[in-house]
Amino acid sequence: MWLILIFLLLVVAGIPIAFCFGIASVFFLYTVMPGTNAVIISRSFGALDSFPLLAIPFFILAGDLMKEGGISRHLINFVNIFVGKIRGGLAHVTVLASTFFGAISGSSAATVAAIGGIMIPEMVRRGYDRNYAVVVSAASGFIGILIPPSIPLIVYGMNAEVSVAKLFLGGIVPGLLMALGFMVVNHFMTPGYSSSSRDSNASNTDAVLAGGGKTAVRAIPALVMPLIILGGIYSGVFTPTEAGAVAVVYGILVSVFYYQSMGLAKLLNISSASALTSSVILIIISLAGVLGWIITIQRVPALITEFVISMTQNPIVVLMMLNVFYLVLGTFMETVTAIVITTPIFLPLIQALGIDPVHFGIIQTTNLCVGLITPPMALNLLMASKTGGISVGQAIKPLLPYFITAIVVLLLVTYIPALSLFLPDMLMD
Numbered sequence: 001m002w003l004i005l006i007f008l009l010l011v012v013a014g015i016p017i018a019f020c021f022g023i024a025s026v027f028f029l030y031t032v033m034p035g036t037n038a039v040i041i042s043r044s045f046g047a048l049d050s051f052p053l054l055a056i057p058f059f060i061l062a063g064d065l066m067k068e069g070g071i072s073r074h075l076i077n078f079v080n081i082f083v084g085k086i087r088g089g090l091a092h093v094t095v096l097a098s099t100f101f102g103a104i105s106g107s108s109a110a111t112v113a114a115i116g117g118i119m120i121p122e123m124v125r126r127g128y129d130r131n132y133a134v135v136v137s138a139a140s141g142f143i144g145i146l147i148p149p150s151i152p153l154i155v156y157g158m159n160a161e162v163s164v165a166k167l168f169l170g171g172i173v174p175g176l177l178m179a180l181g182f183m184v185v186n187h188f189m190t191p192g193y194s195s196s197s198r199d200s201n202a203s204n205t206d207a208v209l210a211g212g213g214k215t216a217v218r219a220i221p222a223l224v225m226p227l228i229i230l231g232g233i234y235s236g237v238f239t240p241t242e243a244g245a246v247a248v249v250y251g252i253l254v255s256v257f258y259y260q261s262m263g264l265a266k267l268l269n270i271s272s273a274s275a276l277t278s279s280v281i282l283i284i285i286s287l288a289g290v291l292g293w294i295i296t297i298q299r300v301p302a303l304i305t306e307f308v309i310s311m312t313q314n315p316i317v318v319l320m321m322l323n324v325f326y327l328v329l330g331t332f333m334e335t336v337t338a339i340v341i342t343t344p345i346f347l348p349l350i351q352a353l354g355i356d357p358v359h360f361g362i363i364q365t366t367n368l369c370v371g372l373i374t375p376p377m378a379l380n381l382l383m384a385s386k387t388g389g390i391s392v393g394q395a396i397k398p399l400l401p402y403f404i405t406a407i408v409v410l411l412l413v414t415y416i417p418a419l420s421l422f423l424p425d426m427l428m429d
Contacts, residue, residue, distance in 0.1 A: 003028045003294060017337050018280070021287035028294055040290055047289025048282060051241055052158050057278035058244025059149055062251050063105025064274045067114035069255025069262050071222040075100050076118055078219035088190030090126060092183050094119045095140045099179045102144030103226035104247070106151045108335075108372055111144035112137060112383045120388045130388055132189065132398045135373075138384035139182055139402040142369040145335070146175035148230060149240065149247075152335050152368065155285070156361045159343040163358075164240040165233055166424040170362045174413045174420060178369075181405040189401060221254040234427060281336055288340040296344060305349040315353045319414050322346065323367060330371020334379070338368055362420040366413050370406045373399060 003024055010020040022040075029039060066072060076097045083092040098115045105111060116137030123133035145152050148168030157164040228250060229243045238246060255262040262270075295301070308318060329338050343364070350360045372380040375392055381399070385392050413419050 003291075003298075007291070011333075017334065018283045018287050021284070021291045025287065025290040025294060033294075039293065043290045043293045044286040047286050047292075050158055051239075052154060052164055053282070053285070055149070055154050055164075055241040055244040056151055056281060057274065058241070058248050059106040059151055059154075060110070060278050060281075061271065061274040062244060062247035063107045063110035063114075064270045064277075065248065065251035065255055065262075066101065066104050066222075066225075067110055068266065068270050069251060070259045071104070071225075071251075071254065072097070072101055072114035073118060074215075074219040074259070075222050076115065077215045078223065081215060088186040090119065090123045090128065091132075091136045091186035091190060094123070094136050095143070095179050095182045095186065098137075098140035099143050099147055099175065100223070100226070102147040102175070103149075103230070104222075105144060106149040106154075108142045108144045108369070108380055109383065112141035112380050112387075116141060116384045116387050120384065124388070128190075129398070131390055131394050134384045134388035134390055135381075135395050135398045135402060136182075136186065137387070138373050138378075138380040138395070139399070139406070140179075141380045141384070142372045143175050143179055143182075145365060145369060146171045146178060146362075148172065149243065150365065151281075152339055152365050153361060154240065155336050155339050156343055156364065159340060160347055160357050160361060162361060163424075163428070166358050166428055167361050168230070168233065168240065169423040169427060170358045170420040171365070172423055174362055174366055174409065177412065177419065178366075178406065178409050181409050182402060185401045185405050189398070221258050225250055225254075284337055285340055288337070292340070292344050301345050301348045304345060305352055308349055309352060313353065315355055316415070318349070318353055319355070319363065322350075323363070323410065323414060326364060326367035327370060327374075330368040330377070331374045332377045333371075334377070335365075335368045335372070338371075339364065356417065356421060358424055359417045359420045363410075363414050366406075366410050370403070370410065373403065373406070 007024040079093045079096040098111050101111050120133045124130050153167040232238045
């Protein structure tokens, strides 16, 4: 247990999370298991020696290409044709555009940056309350890691040895349910946060609606991309990892030749930034592999399973306990890190109780999504607040309806397994 305590103390001290994994593991090996130093090299390399992990840098680069190549703008214009003139139109546009963009990037951070960076200033310009605009963008952004492709689901699939394709299918219904819930909130929230947004939005979307045909044509490449990625995976043409490579090539072709929004210099800058982001994630996974090996050989998962089962074998109670744990964990730990640490610990428990690993993966990811808008960590909220020029504290009041909606969807996903398992069972079994 003191291994975990050392790790948590390092995290609280503000040390980068990858170094926390490494320092805690090295200290434990040198003091408790001397003579096993080579494990550090073998296990850290072994954690990265996985073909599915290649999907992570590919989808990160694809998301950055979509963001910088103007595709997000065309998605927004397309969605605006259909919901731009109804009450709270721009809030609905934000939710739907984030959902579409999530089906391309697999990253909540990329979704907030791409969609929120455009929609927050636009909503404020058209009379929406600035705090509300920030919250809508932050909450909508995390739909990007429920709707496939999803980087957290790839990481979970690798750690749990579960089909990534099944996980992608399992995330579709919960993601759409979350989007629908947020649009319902938008309908009731808009009058309280924008006195002039409805009239202003209606008058400002006339031009877009009048040119709807042209707008739709310009958006076709962006709309086709999710069909290529997901259709290719589920038809067996390529694997989820190969889909990431296809997304990168497609993103470059569309941005350079169709939208003509990117030159060689910009492409190199985007690639450099994506490589940096990917490196951080992969270093975390690598060093977490060492810590995970130590936890396993110390029988921590088995001990936790025995302890919980000795108290209760009721899956309903256990899932509620896991929900509370992950909701708290998500408030101060990054999503990928939380998945890498906890999956090997809790997987034996959920298997012992007969809970489907695909279902558990969706529950886990949905919980950690909520953490992206829950302080103090609240990565999505921090990014959106910075874009909107407000403090996180100013966003708390308008955030509450979205937080409550997310919890309701989480409970539905937890206790109605069919929401996560219907599509995988129908299409892949």
